[in-house]
Amino acid sequence: MEHPATPEDIAVVEHQLGRYPRGMVAVGARCVCGRPLAVVTRPLLPGGIPFPTTCYLTGPSAVKAVSHAEAAGVMAEYNAMLAEDDALKAAYERAHRLYLAFRHELAGRLGDSEEHIEGISAGGLPTRVKCLHALLAQTLVMGKGSNPIGDLTMARISDEFSPDVCRCTVE
Structure with missing residues (x-):
């Protein structure tokens, strides 16, 4: 909640x-130009709908990459790596606990x-990789080191996306 969502952000x-971003309460990460890349969404959407995806990727260049x-x-x-690498598996389990504590x-x-x-x-936390969008969103919102798969994804897509290079388009 460091950067509450403004009407302009929404x-x-x-x-x-x-579509309207239901439950958006803050911008968790921004492009260097200032546009949102990932948002923080409340655990209960309007109408009392449970929503576990607290860190949500929105930046079009990030989503596309x-x-x-x-x-x-x-x-x-990445799933094969998790099955074979105990250190990666432990770090991924820590990412899950960090996500829960944040929410x-x-x-x-x-x-x-x-x-x-x-x-x-x-x-897919803590046992499998199911959605790289959500995992990268955690890395963007909580910082490098918060999610090892999010970090690997960031490195993997660096030729197409970086939060330090504006690729936003204005229509």
């Missing part, structure tokens, strides 16, 4: 997603219940 994210990585089969490679603090600040999503994080 309008930009609505344009990025092509991650989609290319997923289409290239990177998730299978729990947010839920406490907002008065949101986590009862229907307790123990559930995002992206």
Whole structure:
């Protein structure tokens, strides 16, 4: 909640997603130009709908680059790495606990219940790689080292996306 969402941020994210960003409470990461790259979403959406994906990737260049990585089969490679590398597996489990703690603090600040999503994080954490978008969003929001698969994804797509290089388009 360091950077609460402004009406302007919400309008930009609505344009990025092509729909209204339900439950958006903050911008967790920005492009160097200032546009949102990843947002923080409350644990309960309007109407009381549980939503475990607290860190949500919105920047079009990031979303596109991650989609290319997923289409290239990177998730299978990362899942194999998790199965073979105990240190990576332990770091990924820590990422899961960090995600839950982050959401729990947010839920406490907002008065949101986590009862229907307790123990559930995002992206396949803590046992498999299911969504690189969510895992990269965690890295962008919480910083390098927060999610090893998010970090690997960031390195993998660096020719197509970097938060330090503006690739935003203005329509």
